[in-house]
Each structure stands twice: as C-alpha cells, then as structure tokens.
Amino acid sequence: MFEQTGPHATNLLVLKNILCLVFGVGVLWTIVLSGYELASSLYSLRAYSLLVVLLEGVCRYLTPASSSEISAIAKAKTKKHSKIFETFLVVLLSVCSVIGTHVVVVLFGAYVIENIEATFTLSLLVASLAFIRPLITLGRSAVINLLERQNIESEVKSFAVLVATWAGAFPIPLDWDRPWQVWPLTCSIGAILGELGASVYFLSVLWSKGGTQWKNKAR
C-alpha cells in the first residue's frame, strides 16, 4: 500500500506512528510514576484510549484519499446523506466493538460484576487500539478488510495489540505480589507494549522504504 501513497501521506504516517510512540511511552510513564495506583492508572488508560482514537480521526481527516478510496467515495457520493450514515455506522460499530470486547474479556475469565470498571477500561483500551482505529481508517467493513489483509498497518497493529493483551494475562497468577500484577494492569500494559512494538516495526519499515524516497527527493 505504501507504493501508492504519496510523500505527504508517508510523512503523515511517520508522524502518526511517532505520536503513537510518544503517547504509549507517556501513558506507561504515568502509570509507573503513579506507583501502579489503580484509580489513577485506569484514568490515564481511558485518557490514552481517547487520545489514540482522536489521533486516528485527525489523521483520517488529513489523509488525501487514495485512488481506491476515491472511487469508493465517488460511489458513496451518489447517495445522499451517505457520509453521515457512514459516520453513524462507524460510531455504532465502535460502541459494539467495545461491548463485544468486554464480553470476550469476561468470557476469558474476568469477573462479571466485581472490578467491572477495571474490566471495562481494559475493553475500551483494547477496542480502541484494535477495532475502532481500523473502523475509522477503513470504514464499516473493517473486520473483513482486516481478515483479508488489505491494510497491513491496521492489521499488524490490531493483531499485535490483541496478542499482547492475551499474553499480558500470564503474569497474573505468579505470587510475586508486585503492584503491577493487579487486574487489569498487566493486560493493559501488554496492549500498550504491543502497540509500541507495532509502531516501532512500522517506523523501521517506513524508514527503510521511505529512506530511498527522501534520498531521491534530496537529489
């Protein structure tokens, strides 16, 4: 997909990934500084989720439409209110994805009623990193697109976040009695680490790809 996008889009992508990195490191730093105190950590996690979604929205707004998307938009323009309908659908699907994530987290063993705030914060975080962002970028058929591996960035990020969240459950049973072993901090930290890893991977890919472009430009 990188080949088709122009230098402007690439710069935007680099900027977005750097911002993702900064936000991720920032929220981790906040949590560590608070001494893994649960209430404030949950607050910063929620703020982070919101920030990430906003960033994605802004990027979507600023990205020039690629050729395939232009055709899609052109198609969409034939219908009235389609843009509003599309936005509404994306919001609805986002809410559904948060609820769905919550249900899956509970099915995987989280308490149903106890710690519901913590569980919901985790679902919000995971859903916004793994589902809401692709929904914003790819529109309503994001799930299919992800499974079809059409957008590599979104796919790698979603996948990394989900796997890292899943892996974050493993330290919970250990009897180390560390403050960060509290539910849902391990899984949340896992999710953020997954996100950071994916961002770094992306930046490196963009660097190796874009390096030639920038060199060309300099000449």
Added chain:
Amino acid sequence: MWMTRHRNCEVLVVIFCVSELLTVGLLLFSHGFLLTRQVIPSNSSCDDFRDPKPDHRGETGHPSHTGGGCWMMPPFRKTIILLIDALRYDFALYNASLKDDDTLPYQNKMPVFGEIVKQHPHQALLSPFMADAPTTTMQRLKGLTTGSLPTFIDASLNFASEEIEEDNIIDQLVRHGRRVTILGDDTWGGLFPGRFSRSHLYSSFNVMDLHTVDRGVLSHLGEEMGRGDWEVIVAHFLGVDHCGHRYGPNHPQMATKLAQMNEAVLQVIAGMDNDTLLLVLGDHGMTQTGDHGGDSREEVEAALFVYSPALHLPSPPVHTLPVAQVDLVPTLALSLGVPVPFSSLGKVMEDVLVTAGMSAEEAEKQRHLGLHLNVQQVKRYLTAYRELGNSYPQDLWHKLELLEGKALEKSSVGGQRTAFSEYLTLAKLMCEEIWARFDVQEMLSGLCLMLSVLLMAGLLIHSSALTDIKTHIIKRLLILTVVVNLLFALSLSFGFVIFGYAANVLILLWMYAHRQHLTVSQLDFKAIDCIPLLLVSFLLLGSFSNSFVVVENYVVAFILLSCITLYLLLLMLEIVSKKLSSGKMLKVFGNAFSVTCGTGWAAAVVCVRCSGWFWRCREEQHWCLPGQAQVPLSGLPQHLHNWRYFTSVLPLALAVWLPRRWLLLCGNLNGSRVGVVLARTVPVACSVLVAVWWAIQAVMAAHNLDLWGHVIPPRVIYAATAVHVAVLACVPLLIYELPPAASRKSQPLVSDNPSTLIPHLYKSLMEKYRTQNSKGPTIPIVYGLATGLSASMVAVLMVVVVVVVLVAGDGLSGAVLLLVLVAAASLLLQALWKLKTCHNLKELARPGWSAACLWFTLSIHGFYLTGHQPTFPALHWSAAFVGVEGAQSVGNWAPALLVGLNTYSSYLLLGLALPLVVVAPLALSVVFPSLRGSRLEGDEISRGEFLLVEEPDMLRESLMSTALSYIFLQAAKVFCTSLAAFVLRRHLMLWKIFAPHFIFEAVGLIVTLLSVLAGLGFTLRVQAALASWGERLVKAA
C-alpha cells in the same frame, strides 16, 4: 476377515506397548520419589533404662522398679482417653466475650473445658494439639499410638486398614499387664487385633451416619468405667467428624453434636477416681467445608484437654503453648509407668508427670527424670535407624550430638532441662526432614525412560512407520516391552538402579535399529498445529511454578478458550480468503457454515466460562468462595432442596436426550437389533433410576430414615451398564436394513418423517452406489450406515455419562453436561476446520496435532470442571457410598474404584471418545450436507463413515496417530510434573503442591491409557463387524 482382525490387533499392540513402556518409566520414578520410612521392629522393654546414670546429680531418684513403674515412678494408675474425631481447637475453646446469639454453630458449644480450667487451674489444661499431615484418621491413629511421623505414601492406604507392626503404646500397655478397653471406631480393631481386654466397636464406614458410633460408646462408657477391670479406657467418638463430612462445621447439627460431646465429658469427669488421668483430644481438625487430610491450620490444629484431680500443674502461662501429637505417647507411657515405644519421637509433657502430693524438689526431679529418659529413648532410636544404613543430614546430626554433650555438662537442673527439650525438638525436626528423602538415581532413570518413550512416540507419529505397519517391527516392539518389564522387575526386587538405565539404553538401541522406519520424512506443521502446541507447552511449563499449579484450573480454562478461539479465527480467515469479495459482512458471514462456526464457538466458550460454578476451591486460593455445587442435596438448607433436585435432573436429562436425538437423526435407532434396543432403552432407564435414587437419598436424609434396599437403584445401573457395554462390544451394529420387499412400500412413509430424512437421502445415494457395483435385482436400504462407526461409540458413551453423573452426585450433574457440551462443540469446530481445509479423504481423516491439543486441554479442564483439585482433601469420598452399603459386604476395591471413577471421569470419558475425533468430520458432512466444503467431491463423502470401513488402513493409521498424539501430550504433562517434582524436591511447597499434583496426574495418565485402549479396541471391533456385514451383503447380492 482374519486379516482385518490381525491388523486391528496390531494397532492395539502398538498403543499398548507405548503405554506400557510409559507406565514402567512412571512407576520407576514414583518408586524413587515416594519413599517410605523404614520400620524398625525392635520394642522397648522394662529393663532398658532402669538405672538413670548414677553420676548424674548423685541421686537416682525413685527406685524405678517398684510401684509397678517401669522406667520411673508412675504418677497415675488409670487413664481415660476420650478421642473426639475432628475436634478442632476452636470447637473446644470457650470465648466468653461472644453472646449466645452471635455464636457460629461450632462456637461455645463445649463450655466444660473452659469451666474446669477456670475452677482448677492447677489440675486442668487446654491447649492446641498439632497433628502432622496427612490428617486422615487412620494416619493420625498410627501417629498417636506409635509416636512416630507418618510418611506421605501411607495416606493412600486409608481404606485398607492394617495391623500396626511397629512398637506402640497399646502393645506396651498390654505387655506390661495393663488392661485396655476400647469403645467406638472399629479402625482400632483393625490396627490392634486381639490387644484389648474388652471392646465395643462400631463400623466407621458410613460417613452419613452421625449417631450409631456415639450412641454405642455412650451406652457402654458409664458401665465400663464402673467396672474395676481396666487401667486404660479409649473411647473414640466419630459423630463430630461425620457431621463435618456431611454438613460442614457451620450447621445446626454440629451444635447438637458438640453439646452431646460436652455432656459426655461432664459425665466422665463426674465419675472419675482421684488417681485417674483424663485426656480429651481430637486427632485432627476440619476445613470450613468439613474435610480434612491436608496440612492447613484448620485441619492440623486439634484440641487437647488434660485433667486429673491429682495433677499439679504450674500456674497456667498467659499464652497456651501448642502440644505436638507425637508428644502424647511418651507422656502416656511415663505417666502410666510403661516403657516409651521404641520409635517414638515425641517429647514428654513433663508437667503432667507431677502430682499434687510431691514437694517442689521432688516435682523438679520428676520432670527432669522424665525428660532424661525421653532423650535416651529418642537417641537410641536415632542410632538404631542410622545403623540400618540410613544417613542423617551432617549438620543436624552434629548439632544433636553437641546438644547432648552440653546437656550432661550443665550443672543446674533447669539448664539440663532446656537442653533436653531442645534436643527432642531438634530430633523431631531432623526426622521430619529426612523422611522426605528420595532415591535420586531411580527417579532419574524413570525420567530418562519416560523421555525416550516420548521420543519414540513422537517419531512414530511423524514417520512413515504408521502408514504401513510391518508385522516384524510390531513383534520386536512387543519383545522390547517384555524385556523392559523384566528389567524393571529386576531393578525393583534387587534395588539395582542400573537395570533402569539398561532398559533406557535398550529402548534407544531399538529406535536406532529401526531408524529407517522411524525417520521423519517431512514435517509439515501449519499454523493450526503450531499455535495449539505452543499453548499446550505453556501449560506444561506451568507445572514448574507453584503459583501456576495452584491456579491450574484458571490457566487450563484460559488455554482451552484460546485454542477454541484460535479455531474460530483461522476459520474466519479461511472463509474470507475463499470469498474474495470485499465489502458486505452479511454476504461473507451469512451462510450456514459461518453461522455454525460462530454458534459452535459461542457455545464452547460460554460452557467453559460457566465451568467456574463447579470449581472447587484449593486451600491456597484464598480469594475463592466455595460454590454450592460441592454440597450434596442433604447438606443444603430446606428451601433449596426442590430447586437443587430439579436443576440436577434437568442436566442429566439433557445429557441423555441430546445424544439420543443425534442417534435418531442419523437413523441409528431403527429396527430391532439387540444393540439398537439396548441403546434405545438402557440410557433412558438408567437416568430415570439416577433421578429416583437422588429422590430416595433426599427423603432418607430429610427424615433420618434407613430404608431397606436404597442401594438397589445404583447397583441396577452398574449391572445394566455392564450388560449394555458387553452386548454392544459383541454385536456392535446400530443399523437397520429394510427388507427389500417392504422397502418399496414404505418409501413414501419414510420421507414423510422428517427425522429420517437424512437416512432417506443417504439411502438413495447408497442405491445409486450399489447399482453401479452390483447390478443385483434387490437394492438394500439401510438406515444409519453413514454413522455406523460412531453410533455404537455414542451409545456406549451415553451410558457411561449416566454412570459418571451418578457417581459425581447431584450437585455436579450440570458439570458433566457442560463437559459433554464443550466436547461436542470442540468436535464440531474441528470437523468444520477439516471440512473447510482438506483436499482429500486422507487429510480429512487425520486430525493432526490441533485436535489432540484441544482434546488434551479439554480432558484436564474436565478434571477441574467436575469439582476436583489435585490435593487429597479435595477427593470426593462421598462417591464411595454410591450403591455400597457397608464395608463388610464388599472389599475395599469397590469404594476405591468408585472414588477413582468420580475423580478421573473426564479422563475416562474423553479417552473413550477419542475415536470420535477421527470420524466426526465424516459424520457431520453426511448429516448436515450444507457444511460440506466445496473441495471435497460430494458423491464420495456422502457415504460418511462407511468410507473408513472400506478403507481400513486409513482408519487404522489415523486412529493410531490420533491416539499416539493424545497419549504423547498426556505423557508429556506427566513428564513435566515429574520433572518439576524432581527438580523442586527441596521446595517448601513440595508435599503440599507438587507431590499431590504429580500423583493425581500420574494416576490420570494410567486412566487415560486404559480408556484410550478401550476406545480404540471398541472402534476397531465395530469396524470389523461393519466390514464383515458389508461383505455378506455383497455376497448375498
């Protein structure tokens, strides 16, 4: 025909040999791991320490051979021991600050101890009485009478009471002319046959019976005390323990029981002479659920009450010090003037040796003498134990010798006394440590053996050896097994570890000799195989961490959910990549296949999540609240009885109805073959009987009845199950051939009935098929042929499920249903995956590692789901009484078998059902043609499982590879737990966490091996029968 049988046998032989070799390795390891203490047959005698050292303080004290005393002057002539089973310390402790309304049912119900201690502070004493784990009654009685420490392995012999051969207090008393009267628990009769001068013993077997033993004891106690012909009376009350087992400590029954005990103690005190010592003690405590066996504080902390009008104790300390249970033996022996038993490790309670008549100096001397004799006796035992070739830890033994020297140097009596006390405490500590000792070489050779067999199994699965089995290889495998077994027997009988290693080398050599058959040609691991294997390896690694073992139920559920979700994800990827039409969600996921995937996943995931209701809490899981499912119906409050009864019967009905519905759908329950008739009636009848039996139990418990013949329903169920399984093994076909003439007439009728639509469809296909092959005039119409292979297995499993529910008890019938549902959903997902991805029949019939991983994780999940934990207190002892009335009528094997069936029900069910994993895709594709993938040609696959009957080699190969993979995973788990137990053998939590985990896993492996063999044998038998039926049909045509 003969050829088929022969080849089928070969399959079984391969699996049997691998299983047998694994078992040998396991036994070798456990023989080194679970060492027992060496029993020294010597006895103490009266002359052993007749003269305390003359140089010590100049005086020898009392002339010890007079006054009937052996080693020293006995302060008491007679003793009454009231042993109240499971009398926890807080049952006996009186807390004056509690109001009557606030007390729990077990609090403040025995005020007698508090009152007496308050009235006579110098004559009475109440203190915690610390038991050594395992806290089972049998082990405690052994410990209380020999004064020695129990070893871990003794716990398994609880059901098989046997005579104590070691020197013990009862024998010493009898030998020195004391007459002992016993009342109560008949375990004493088994431990000490012929020792008691008078006895009134009652069966302790029925845990549900709270009163028989206690009433018997109480009716004879007063009379016996009045007679003059005794020196010691032991009265063992069982009611409190049984009440705990049946209702738990928090139940009004416990309050009445304790009040009754209080009354009994009061009566005994009122009838006591002045020179009698009264000891009231508990042999162990109980947990909040009324169980015991482990080493939690609640189980270990029993109560001890000492009282005699002649006693003169020093002023009571502010804080009562706990007394160890081994201390009872030396105290009792010295206070009655008999020798302390040879292997006693206890420390005498020196204050109890002092009577009111003594002066302060005499009292001091008495205490000193008691301790000195005690030290000499313990030292003699330790020396004798060392001379038998056992060694002690250097530093501890050295320290002991130093202490002894120091004690004799000390000039002051007080200083010597403290040194003696220290010596005795240290000696006990040292013994506790050495009796957790291992034979490292034997353990290592067992581990190596297991590892090489695992390697062999892994090579067999992936090499070409399975596709065409050479008879000579199998013969050599059999010879190898026999030789390894011989070596194992030799190594056990002669104690040479070298034989264990020799067996290991032999296996490796065998593998090297057959390397051209065992070479792995190509390993084609796909994502669906790799990721579950990775997940399972997490599970295996968890065996090395105590925190992961403690929460294994959570971890296993998590891994199982991950496996199931992985199937869904990969299936979704497949679906999307097939469609290649981006955009519409509904278009891609709207078809029957996707909906089935989603439903299967959701059902499995919800069922796994709901299993939390049935989990049992480990002691270490402090956050866990015990659920209601563990309590039997009779233990619930009255208003919940009906609710519980119906919520137990409903899952039972579903667990029978759903498979029955499936068999009806496949058309396997038509006609009047013997098997069909049985499969139609037996499961339903058995489940009705189970419901009836639960009702009878509830009524009996509510009204305290003892109905004649209440054990008949379970026994009828056992008999019916045996008959059902035996008949199905002999005539396994569940198919129905319509007579050719009748078939034409009934054709329209058949298609009218929707439940026989599929067989009807199949019949027309079959018709086509037959007309191609044999152009005979008669076209056979057969119902249920497409699922002929699995139907018999399902029919057998139905009955086994009913028996499992019966043994599991009413609370857990829902758990068994959940297990069945998750297994069915897993089969569905596995079948869908196969149907979606496979290109040909060979791939379709070979489930691969992913299915084995799923099935393996499910089997462990099932263990926890059915309310078990790998700890001994968590065993469901109540299962031993399902259909068994008393210990006399049957041996110990029937209760042991029932408890085993209860504990390992999931290993048994899943092991038996393993062949279903192979045939599930074929069966599903016939019954639900819409799920069939486009890659497989329709006409071929519509013949369903009969394809495998016609291709027996393929069936054998896939059965063998599936069984080997499943066994491989189970054995790998056991190997990891053994390795963990080996590596962490000095770990603090070894006896509490790792050793029980290993024992449960090891027995589980053996159950798995047996059930997999049985399942395979049965399936191959069905295949042979179907094949010969087909041959006959072709001949007839």
